[in-house]
Amino acid sequence: WSKTVHLLETVISTQEEAKRLAEDGAPEGTAVLAEEQTGGRGRMGRKWHSPSGKGIWMSVVLRPQLPLLTTPQLTLLAGVAVCTAVRQATGVQAGIKWPNDLLAGGRKICGILLESSLSEGELNYCIAGIGISVNLVSEDYPDYIQGVGTSLRIERGGEPVDRSALAGVVLAELESLYALYLEQGFQPVRERWEAMSVTLGRQVAFHTPQGRNEGTAVGLDGQGGLLLRDSAGEIINVCSGEIELI
Numbered sequence: 001w002s003k004t005v006h007l008l009e010t011v012i013s014t015q016e017e018a019k020r021l022a023e024d025g026a027p028e029g030t031a032v033l034a035e036e037q038t039g040g041r042g043r044m045g046r047k048w049h050s051p052s053g054k055g056i057w058m059s060v061v062l063r064p065q066l067p068l069l070t071t072p073q074l075t076l077l078a079g080v081a082v083c084t085a086v087r088q089a090t091g092v093q094a095g096i097k098w099p100n101d102l103l104a105g106g107r108k109i110c111g112i113l114l115e116s117s118l119s120e121g122e123l124n125y126c127i128a129g130i131g132i133s134v135n136l137v138s139e140d141y142p143d144y145i146q147g148v149g150t151s152l153r154i155e156r157g158g159e160p161v162d163r164s165a166l167a168g169v170v171l172a173e174l175e176s177l178y179a180l181y182l183e184q185g186f187q188p189v190r191e192r193w194e195a196m197s198v199t200l201g202r203q204v205a206f207h208t209p210q211g212r213n214e215g216t217a218v219g220l221d222g223q224g225g226l227l228l229r230d231s232a233g234e235i236i237n238v239c240s241g242e243i244e245l246i
């Protein structure tokens with residue numbers, strides 16, 4: 001696990017910077033942090049608001065020698081590592097909304113984007129992109145995120161957080177949970193995820209090609225998919241996409 005951290009000023013997206021390093025052979029653990037992203041990317045083709053000096057905008061290279069179908073597990077692993085770090089370093093009792101959004105007080109404080117590169121059908125490397133809204137104040141949020149997003153500072157009643165210290169704890173948690181996962185598999189990650197979840201036991205809505213559906217979140221499957229029980233008592237397996245807590 002490399003401890004190399006590249007600190008950059010303004011980039012379009014740390015995902016592209018980390019991909020470039022990975023293509024050049026950077027070892028796993030290599031991290032890229034930027035003060036500002038002008039084209040920060042979220043899941044589902046969304047933008048990620050990344051104002052200068054206010055957050056942790058970071059991408060980490062992973063090179064798991066594992067089948068491609070384990071990437072949903074890595075997605076949950078990254079959420080658990082960041083949630084553990086946030087709780088420990090800031091005292092904010094964040095919880096995880098499936099698959100890996102971190103919420104505090106019902107609002108989003110962190111998003112994670114895991115992107116994989118394949119070579120001849122095999123997993124070549126993954127880039128775990130982590131965006132934590134650390135010291136944003138409410139005026140920093142554009143209209144489209146007002147009421148949806150919050151920051152660690154807001155959740156701490158205005159008290160700012162030391163971004164470098166938090167980034168260090170996030171990287172340390174990621175390194176140790178990833179090592180545990182490689183050694184013991186998904187089960188310890190799954191247990192931690194379930195304990196930090198704000199999803200299990202909740203009624204959730206999700207979208208399928210057939211339309212909107214609802215169910216109660218009852219657990220995770222062995223691949224990291226979400227298990228829901230619908231009103232007819234049937235178990236539904238949601239493996240990708242997005243859910244809404246209702």
Ligand code: BTN
Binds near residue numbers: 131
């Ligand atoms: C989401 O919740 O939609 C995922 C957001 C991921 C944002 C991070 S910030 C660092 C990295 N660079 C990006 O462009 N995106 C990720």
